[in-house]
């Protein structure tokens with residue numbers, strides 16, 4: 001009897017082995033996935049915190065919300081359903097309780113919880129102030145730039161702010177008069193204009209050079225790249241939650257984009273260097289930094305830290321102010337009775353724009369109430385970037401958190417919470433007037449104004465708070481002094497609640513109807529419009 005050939009005996013065995021191999025290859029990750037889900041849902045230390053199973057089982061649902069720009073509205077819905085503390089990922093909680101501000105940000109006491117390093121900008125030699133995780137390093141960078149943001153420094157910077165606001169008014173006046181003689185209203189998309197003015201101001205204050213957006217009525221190419229940074233940041237952070245995907249991403253990013261980012265870093269360094277070498281007596285942000293370096297040196301920092309900080313300042317100091325202004329003007333145009341109170345306050349106090357100094361505008365009660373109400377309904381940082389619990393664990397709002405648990409605060413939902421604010425979804429600046437705080441008959445007497453912090457709190461509170469408030473006061477006052485504003489046609493109205501968020505709010509077009517104030521339509525303007 002002839003013995004079987006090897007091929008006839010081995011073939012079935014090889015088939016069995018390869019099918020085992022295939023089965024293991026596919027089933028091992030499946031088993032791992034199922035075990036992870038079971039652990040996260042039933043055995044994880046945060047398993048008892050309220051939240052939907054689909055978000056607590058894996059981080060996929062969170063990442064999807066992040067890259068689709070729906071994270072803020074999704075979190076808000078979860079808070080409505082599950083309460084003030086929600087588990088939004090296996091090891092991340094979102095808070096809307098007032099105590100979260102103090103427990104997480106620790107104003108004036110023990111060090112705050114550090115930022116979550118997964119949100120840093122990848123590929124930089126050093127992080128800028130907003131993204132630095134190390135508390136000591138952050139403190140040194142903050143000390144270097146802080147003198148540029150005091151109220152007395154702001155007084156020196158006022159002429160620069162006024163110069164750009166005048167230019168903005170000139171541009172808007174041109175648009176209104178050339179489009180239809182200024183007599184009927186003109187619908188203007190305010191988004192680019194508020195971005196132009198805030199970027200130009202920041203360019204001048206930080207680098208001693210405007211970006212010339214207002215002069216050219218166009219975004220500087222650099223600004224276009226910068227405004228996409230938060231969106232790219234959301235995608236980069238999403239990738240970092242899955243390290244395998246993050247390394248693949250490195251190879252997927254087109255070389256042209258990588259080069260653009262490198263170019264961008266190079267341009268900032270050149271701008272910083274040019275300004276540092278400029279012999280000038282002007283008072284801007286850099287003049288204070290130069291004085292600080294001359295007196296205390298760089299305190300162990302490198303120029304990479306300075307450059308990265310000036311890069312983030314350009315965004316943090318302009319997008320935020322532009323977004324809030326868009327929100328405020330959108331609400332004002334759609335609430336004519338509130339707009340007319342503001343317009344009356346400004347026009348009755350000032351007979352010409354030169355009288356509108358920062359000092360005098362600080363005392364305009366309704367103007368300030370309008371800004372506070374705008375910040376409540378349209379916070380430009382609607383979701384405070386996550387912090388992490390200490391390695392050995394921390395306690396936030398009475399909940400013991402395992403080490404490295406991420407925690408975030410949903411500012412947007414806190415501002416719109418009926419438990420915090422009466423008539424919570426309406427635009428009512430009156431809630432911020434002094435009488436609402438002192439008159440028990442006021443429907444807003446019990447509003448929890450103290451529980452809302454659009455500029456954050458503690459050692460990482462917004463450094464540009466005074467500057468931002470100054471820009472908003474000046475721009476709004478000049479706008480209502482010069483123009484009669486009205487809502488746009490119905491199909492062009494914007495509902496703020498529908499905007500997406502990629503770390504910062506994504507603004508599309510926001511139309512407002514502009515008409516020159518009665519009496520500003522001078523003979524000179526008429527002839528230049530008709531020529």
Ligand code: HEM
Pocket residue numbers: 129130131142313316317318320321324379380381384385454455456459460461462463464465467468469
């Ligand atoms: C409407 C105006 C503004 C609002 C509502 C606002 C809000 C905020 C918030 C909530 C934070 C905390 C972010 C975090 O902890 O992750 C922050 C930080 C910061 N903001 Fe603002 N901001 C505004 C305007 C400005 C301006 C005008 C500047 C500067 C020119 C600026 C510069 C910064 C910087 C540098 C930080 C980081 C501070 C640190 O980490 O120490 N902001 N801002």
